[in-house]
Amino acid sequence: MSNIEEFKKIYNFEFEEIRAENYKEIEKKYLASYKEGKEKGFTPVFLVLDDTLLEKFEIDMEDKNTDNIMDIVKSNLEKYKSTNAVEFLKKFQKENIDDYFTEKDYKFDGSEKYNLELSTLFDYDDNFKDDVVLVKVPTKNPYEVLGYFGMGGFNDCPLPAEQVAVAKYWYEKYGAVPAVITYDEIEFYVEKPVQTFEEAKKLAVEHYAFCYDIIEQCYEKFEILADFLYKNIQWYFWWD
Known part of the structure; x- marks a missing residue:
């Protein structure tokens, strides 16, 4: 059974398998779907359905002794309400923000950054990955999609409910929406x-x-990360 067929058994959501030649094609597809979702009450998100992600869904159901993934989704969406995102993030921060930045003469890139590449959907040779689907998640709250597809809880990656709480905080402040998982x-x-x-x-x-x-694995310096975030419509996270 293919990974996409396996996903269909677990989640009873509307979705389509995606094939693309380049970043621009994906940007156009996502933005059109996001606009449609606002009008019709769903949130689109790309999933890369490799074996590891599917196995995570199955392990979560086994751990909770359920064969219905929506039991886990409901639990995640209830738990996040008791997490204060600001306090959660502060637990892992130094008190003085400037202590992170050592290059006082760093020159920030002031250019506009309005291209949505979603490079996670492509491999290192810029080939589009296998088993990519665009799912119409039945929620008007975009941050909640992280509670539907419970990656995380390993390698210092926050638990799904914690992810939702932080994503809600960033959505309200920056309009940040999970687009790829x-x-x-x-x-x-x-x-x-x-x-x-x-x-x-x-x-x-x-x-x-x-x-x-x-x-520690990507940008190496806080100045480079801040530069990436400045005026950028795209954010990236990876837990090694």
Whole structure:
């Protein structure tokens, strides 16, 4: 049985298998679907249905002794309401934001960053990955999609309910919407990107609190991460 057929057995949602040649094609597809979702009351999200993500769904159901994934979804969407996102992020932060930034003469890139590439859907050779679906998740609250597809809870990746709480905070502040979920990555589309360097620095520290690997495995310096976030409509997280 293919991974997509296996997904269909677990989730009774409307979705379509996606094939694409380039980033622009994916950007157009996502933005059109996101607009449609606002009108019709659903939230679109790309899933990369590899073996690991499907296995996570199955393990979660076994752990909760249920054969209905919606039991887990309902639990995640109830638990997140008791998580204070600001306090959750502060637990992992130094008190002084400037302590993270050591290159005082760093020159930020002031260019506009309005291309939505969603590179997680492509491999290192820019080939589109197998078993990608675009799911119409039945929620008007975009941040809740992270409670529907419960990756996380390993390698310092927050639990799904914690992810939803933080995503809600970022959605209300920046219009940040989970657009791609894999077994170890999340990419966001951001409707109201950061417009000042100081705000980008604060957000970079929040991103680090949410995902240590974003510095330790990806950007290496807080200045580079803040630069990436400044005016950018796309955010990326990866837990190694």
